[in-house]
Amino acid sequence: MMRTLPPTGMLTSLEAALGALLDGLVPVAPSFLPLDQALGRVAAEMPALLEAQPAHSIAALDGWACRALDLVGASAYSPLALPAVPAWVEAGDAMPEGCDCVLQADLVDCSGPIPQAVGEAAPGQGVRRAGEDMAAGRPVALSGQSLSAADLLVARKAGYRELAVRAPRIRVIDVAAGSGETFSTLLVAESLKAWGATVVATDAAGREAASIAAALDGEACDLLLLVGGTGDGRTDESAEALARRGVLLAHRIALRPGGTTAIGRLGSTPVVVLPGAPDQAFAAFLSLVQPVLDRLSGRHQRRSIVLPLSRKIASTVGLSEIALLNEHQGAWTPLAVGDFSLDAMRLADAWLAVPGDSEGYAAGTPIAAVPLPDSN
Template sequence: MNSIGALIARDDALDILLAGLQITPISQQPPDEAIGRISAGLIASSPLPAKSVAITDGWAVRALDLVGASAYSPALLMKPPRWVESGEFLPDECDTVIESAWLDQKDGIFQIVSEPRPGEGTRPVGAEISADFVVLRAGQKVRSIHSLIATQLGLRSLSVRAPRLQIINVSGGGDQSFTAQYIAEDAARAGAVVTRVDVANTTIAIASAMGATEAHLIVTMGGTGFGKTDVTIDSLRSMDIPVAHGIAITPGRTAAIGRKGDTPIIALPGDLEGALGTWLAVGLPLLDRLTGGERLLELRPIRRKISSAVGVAEVVLLATQSGEWLPLAVGELPLWALSQADAWMLVPAESEGFRAGELCQAHRFGDEK
């Protein structure tokens, strides 16, 4: 059975895990499969549309040929115009689509009885996307609209960064399987390619799973407490993996960190509260480094005072109310608060909290919730 010593500060734990950690190499994925991944950037190499497109059914003409046309002085066309349907490219010499009522045909002579505006009835070249337009910044999440644009640009793949994350779920019963699933889904939403293996809570089983993985980030789940069957920390140490057990985060104090060579390891408690607290404070920043992802902060005044103990970083759940952050829970993540929370923030270990009305930065749960 492991024992816990002095708690390591959250920032120190992050520094250890981030030291020398490189951003994941770029990989190519088909546009539809890249949705949800973190982009390495995309700049349009050509405009959309590449040619003028009709946005209404009608006759394709050149506006310059119809200057001054009216019912009293119709413009005569030298050759019959071409009929186009909405969505069709215009003939090269045409720049305008006119309604059928504007054309009078008699004895093979085509007359236009109204003067159109150049470009009327069309979507001109580059109206959707201009050449060199930044469709995706590096670090942005690929959404369905980006996949659509890439397809219309004729791209067969998108450049993304998709780090491999291995979850080793040390069987502990209760709700731990749900906790592992929750963290796995959250990591996938943050851009990771997640695999999960469930193992017995034995040193041999944990060591075997640890040795078999080639992930960019390893997360163990469960077995970090002080029970007689909590063997995860001792298992890691038996593999000569340096481990710092006990992080000054609430909730999540029994979590641990380590490194298998250059690969960071986070050992999460088996309960959702402790696992999620550590994951938000330590796991997501690691994924951000691996993916190059952008995690935006939102600034709002705090609706009421937050008190926090110095020396321990505390996770705070927040709801939005009348343009302010309303604290729901400090240092704990009960299910009722998780169900109502819009955002979360971390009170630094050196802070005693925030006074009412103070501007505070928080992360929207959004895709992470």
């Protein structure tokens, strides 16, 4: 059942708007992607590994494969004669039968007629034992988490060429193609890709309501985003376009920045109309679009980092204000609250939404903030 939102003309709380967008929403079906296209996508369920990794003991370094018992007492002062020249192995090679350690190149002297060891080793030295990297029965990738370069390494080591992912298909409509608001459309599209979504970008034929309403029709998608035309300007008719199509749920959210955002539903597809100004679009993206992406991709709850505030955050009661934060010397330093500069947006490490019933937080308060995906 669709959530009830305030009548037109009243501010809708961030919580109510997000609830309406998420209502009945389920993760998209998994698809398989080649490993070279899977980085940053959210992993879906995969069968467990049938065998441990590595499947057999391998050399961890270049050197001589030996048996530790044959080397006891060997040193530079007391070389130990070996019955034969040991097998040479490169890192990653399977260990020869009967060998349980790898000596470095300079610890075996093969210059004379009889090979000599000038150092000893303990069993397992220089060797990565079978199953040491990953036990059998472990998943090749962790469902609900973004695939990292290390995940792809595990998959390649295990012989996989593709992985199951949940990659929501997002259609982005640039309402103000050719104007300054196009920068915000690019920001939104690039942010979507950073969060693992597949993006299809189109332009509305014009800024008037009829053209915007017509642009809503198009190929199927999991989330429909429009950028621009949400304010009080004479050519701002995006919310009116949604209303004409009967898909508008709310226009104007108790959010800062991003208060002119509109939301709707086109059939079962969530619709978010982001403001054209970059800071407004970015704040609405973080607070409304990101949670929808998480639901569609089946992502586990995003990790947050708890640090004390280096200085207070003051917030207006009745509005959910977005704060951008920078981590400095073990504390969160507020860069911007409710009004973002471009510099603050590029320097931010994390963000948080100050609830509408809060006046903010005092300096020293431990705060849980959500890291941004491209923060250093």
